[in-house]
Amino acid sequence: MDGKPLGYKFKLINEACTRAVNKSLKPYGLTFSQISVLFFLDDNCSGRPVRLGEIENYFNLKHPTVVGIVERLESKGFVSTVTDSSDKRCTLVRTSEQTAEIREAIDRHRRYIDTILAQGLSSGERDILDAVLDRILANLAAAEQYLR
Numbered sequence: 834m835d836g837k838p839l840g841y842k843f844k845l846i847n848e849a850c851t852r853a854v855n856k857s858l859k860p861y862g863l864t865f866s867q868i869s870v871l872f873f874l875d876d877n878c879s880g881r882p883v884r885l886g887e888i889e890n891y892f893n894l895k896h897p898t899v900v901g902i903v904e905r906l907e908s909k910g911f912v913s914t915v916t917d918s919s920d921k922r923c924t925l926v927r928t929s930e931q932t933a934e935i936r937e938a939i940d941r942h943r944r945y946i947d948t949i950l951a952q953g954l955s956s957g958e959r960d961i962l963d964a965v966l967d968r969i970l971a972n973l974a975a976a977e978q979y980l981r
Contacts, residue, residue: 886923888926903926
């Protein structure tokens with residue numbers, strides 16, 4: 834793998850992580866994308882209903898993509914949707930009790946994947962990796978702003 838572009842390595846890591854997460858979520862009938870949205874709602878919204886646009890902005894996804902994810906989550910009972918009473922054009926999304934019921938199991942899977950990713954790294958190496966990844970994410974965010 835040495836000599837390969839960093840972007841290519843990140844792509845391979847992302848694909849492998851997505852496959853592993855999707856496999857671990859299969860018993861719940863969920864995908865990586867769906868659980869990401871569920872955790873966003875659960876972690877950041879404190880039970881309040883969220884507009885689809887907030888999800889689109891957070892994940893940098895297009896409206897049809899978010900609508901599809903939310904529709905599948907709703908059909909599985911993980912979220913409910915209502916039309917915003919103050920703006921009929923907006924749909925509001927809220928997690929259901931079913932999300933809370935599976936949260937602990939999904940968190941265990943997430944910690945397991947993190948353990949696999951950090952296998953063989955010392956605590957110091959893990960701290961360095963976290964710092965380097967944070968820097969790369971900041972670089973990408975700055976570049977994205979510049980390219981707009």
